[in-house]
Amino acid sequence: MLASGTGTNLQALLDDARVGSHVTLVLSDRAGSGALKRAEDRGIKAVHLDPAGYPDRQAYDLALLDLLHPEADLVCLAGFMRILSPPVVRAFAGRMVNVHPSLLPAFPGAHAVTDALAWGVRVTGVTVHMVDEEVDHGPILLQEAVTVEEGDDQASLHARIQAVEHRLYPRAVGLLVEGRVRVDGRVVRLTEGP
Numbered sequence: 001m002l003a004s005g006t007g008t009n010l011q012a013l014l015d016d017a018r019v020g021s022h023v024t025l026v027l028s029d030r031a032g033s034g035a036l037k038r039a040e041d042r043g044i045k046a047v048h049l050d051p052a053g054y055p056d057r058q059a060y061d062l063a064l065l066d067l068l069h070p071e072a073d074l075v076c077l078a079g080f081m082r083i084l085s086p087p088v089v090r091a092f093a094g095r096m097v098n099v100h101p102s103l104l105p106a107f108p109g110a111h112a113v114t115d116a117l118a119w120g121v122r123v124t125g126v127t128v129h130m131v132d133e134e135v136d137h138g139p140i141l142l143q144e145a146v147t148v149e150e151g152d153d154q155a156s157l158h159a160r161i162q163a164v165e166h167r168l169y170p171r172a173v174g175l176l177v178e179g180r181v182r183v184d185g186r187v188v189r190l191t192e193g194p
């Protein structure tokens with residue numbers, strides 16, 4: 001798992017019966033991120049990979065690949081605030097997934113919640129998608145709408161979006177772990193079992 005922030009999505013994955021035991025490594029570009037703390041609390045390997053220790057993005061991403069390669073079958077992103085270079089994305093093609101706080105393709109990027117509010121949309125939501133070489137762009141596994149309420153601000157809307165993320169992301173990762181995802185171009189076919 002790659003995360004820079006508070007790690008609530010990591011927590012939702014850890015707490016999920018299908019998915020939790022599969023989380024073996026949490027990696028963050030930020031020291032003291034909540035995600036690292038949550039991993040440590042569970043006894044899961046937690047690594048701070050500090051960008052300051054590398055001359056450029058290529059060197060950083062090579063180090064990231066070295067850490068991921070031996071053990072990661074699937075790489076989950078949640079609020080990882082670095083754009084991954086093509087070699088990393090290609091190494092995990094079809095095996096890298098992200099959760100994003102809007103209904104993509106609306107509002108990609110790091111400010112999806114404030115962008116949705118500024119646009120005045122009445123409905124936004126959550127997208128879980130495969131990662132490809134463009135930001136917030138890959139094939140979509142799951143989406144769910146969240147209504148924008150009168151008087152919403154960034155914090156109130158993001159809180160309702162996150163409540164949906166914490167349900168949707170474990171479901172999507174569970175489908176991947178169980179081999180129930182087929183990607184056909186942009187279209188993802190899911191077989192949800194009993």
Ligand code: GRF
Nearest residue numbers: 005006007008009079100101
């Ligand atoms: C989530 O809202 C996710 O959609 C976005 O970054 C946030 C990460 O939150 N990409 P957390 O660190 O999992 O709490």
